[in-house]
Structure formats: structure tokens, C-alpha cells
Amino acid sequence: MGSGEDNPGGTGGGVGGIVRGAVLKALVVFGGVILIRRLRRSTTRWDHARAVADALSGEKFSREQARQDPGNYFNLRMLTCPATEMVDGSGVLYFEQAFWRAPEKPFRQRFYMVKPCPKEMKCDVELSSYAIRDVEEYKNFCDRPKDQRPQPEEVIADIAEHLTTIHLSRCERGKRCLYEGSTPPGGFPNSWSGAAYCTSDLSIHKNGEIHIWDKGFDDDGSQVWGTKAGPYEFKPAPKSNYDDMFSPLNFSAPLSLEKMERSYAIDDQ
Numbered sequence: 001m002g003s004g005e006d007n008p009g010g011t012g013g014g015v016g017g018i019v020r021g022a023v024l025k026a027l028v029v030f031g032g033v034i035l036i037r038r039l040r041r042s043t044t045r046w047d048h049a050r051a052v053a054d055a056l057s058g059e060k061f062s063r064e065q066a067r068q069d070p071g072n073y074f075n076l077r078m079l080t081c082p083a084t085e086m087v088d089g090s091g092v093l094y095f096e097q098a099f100w101r102a103p104e105k106p107f108r109q110r111f112y113m114v115k116p117c118p119k120e121m122k123c124d125v126e127l128s129s130y131a132i133r134d135v136e137e138y139k140n141f142c143d144r145p146k147d148q149r150p151q152p153e154e155v156i157a158d159i160a161e162h163l164t165t166i167h168l169s170r171c172e173r174g175k176r177c178l179y180e181g182s183t184p185p186g187g188f189p190n191s192w193s194g195a196a197y198c199t200s201d202l203s204i205h206k207n208g209e210i211h212i213w214d215k216g217f218d219d220d221g222s223q224v225w226g227t228k229a230g231p232y233e234f235k236p237a238p239k240s241n242y243d244d245m246f247s248p249l250n251f252s253a254p255l256s257l258e259k260m261e262r263s264y265a266i267d268d269q
Helices: 002-042 045-056 063-068 152-157 257-263
Strands: 058-061 076-085 091-099 108-116 125-132 159-170 177-182 197-205 210-217 223-225 232-236
Touching: 045 091, 045 108, 045 125, 045 177, 045 197, 063 232, 076 152, 076 232, 091 152, 108 159, 125 177, 152 159, 159 197
Parallel strands: none
Antiparallel strands: 058 076, 058 232, 076 091, 091 108, 108 125, 125 159, 159 177, 177 197, 197 210, 210 223, 210 232
16 A cells, blocks of 8 residues: 555655765765865965965974984084065074074074075075175074164165075875975075085975074085085974973083084085
8 A cells, every 4th residue: 555655756766866876976075076176276386485485483402313423414504594584475494503502692683584496496495595785783683672672674675685495295195294495506606615506405294393504615615614414404493491401401511612613604605
């Protein structure tokens, strides 16, 4: 009795249900494709530039490397912060490095300019370094209150000669890094400590680490400054604790200038 009334409607409903299901699946798949495309488009070239600038900013140390391999690495402090923005939107960062025990005396000071790579290049972010006209005016720039720093218009005026450019690309899936890159083949001219040119490799990691490997070479291609063991690994500043105050690393013997010059460039590059 019930089956006689249900069969015609049931058959039609089954076919209609299959059709509706197929259409629904197609719409879901199509909608997913559109959503993915929109999400991909939402990450613009400038988003990558801002991500790199944010990752570089802050206080980082090579403390762990210095503890594990004191023969090749020093405990260095790397400090970077936003300084101004150019008319085209490029971010300008102030960067300095110092020995951990003397943060008020940086031995390297730079401006970094961060912007998207030109569209014709196969990279995401262009990171260029520039000399500073009057480095004394910028010592400990990031540690000072903003009203005691050189102002944005002064920063722009104090950007001096171009030093290097690194082209960064997003890291392949599965790698620990977010962005990585290096200077073009042949590097850039450099005359410090007998060098003819210098190269730089940089990688930005997911845990906030910055790995930097700067090297200088003479005309014969022999390395004359920079570490040979591998890049410096700068990790975000840990919260200070009682044990660190009495670490043997912080009471090491005075450093040899000759050793410093061999393993790390402590002058303009």
C-alpha cells in the first residue's frame, strides 16, 4: 500500500537528488577555487616586503652560536627598527651590530631599504643596504625615545652610498625558513681588509631567527673576511634570567683584534 504510492516519487527524487548533489559538489569545488585565488591575491607584493621588515626588526643575539662554537662566532647583538618610509612606500630600517658586552658601541651601522622586487624579477622582496652619512648621530637609534632620534626627513637625507642588495624569495614548502636570498653573482665592490668584492646570504626563519653570512673576497677569489664555518644565527632576545648573568660566555677573556678581523668584518663593508 505504501510502496505503490512511494515508488514513482522515490525514483524521481533519487535522480533529482543525484543531480542536485553533483551540482552542489561542483559549486563547492568552484567556490573553493575562487576562494583560494582570492586568498592568494590577498597577499600582495607589499605584504611580503612588510613581512620581511617586521621579521628583521627587534633585538636578536648570536649567543647560542658563541656558546657552542666560540672559536668561530662571537656573541653579537643585532638591533633593527623602522626609521622612515620613502615616497614610493619602501620601508627604511636602521640596523646596527655590536658586541654583547658593549651595545652602546656598535661596530656596524646601516640603513636597510625594503621593497617588493621589480615585477620582471623572479623574487619577492628586494633588501638593499646603504651607508649612513653621520653614523655618530645614529648610535643606539632604536634604544632612544622617538623624539630624541633623527627625524624622518633627516633619515632620508642621511642615506648615503648603496652597499649591497639581496633578492629574497619565499622558501619552498617544507623548509624551516620563510624567505631566503643572496646577492647577485659577483657580489658588490668592497675594499675592506684587502677585499675586492663582498657577498651576502640571508634567510628569515619561522621562529624569528635571522641567518646572515657576509663574506669578503680578494681578486683571486680567496676569502679575506667573514666567517668560514657558516652564517651567523641571530635569535630573538630571550628574557633575561639569573643564570645568564653568570654564564662563562659573559666573562670571557679580552678578544684579540686580529681574531675579530679574521672572523668578522668590524668596519664598513
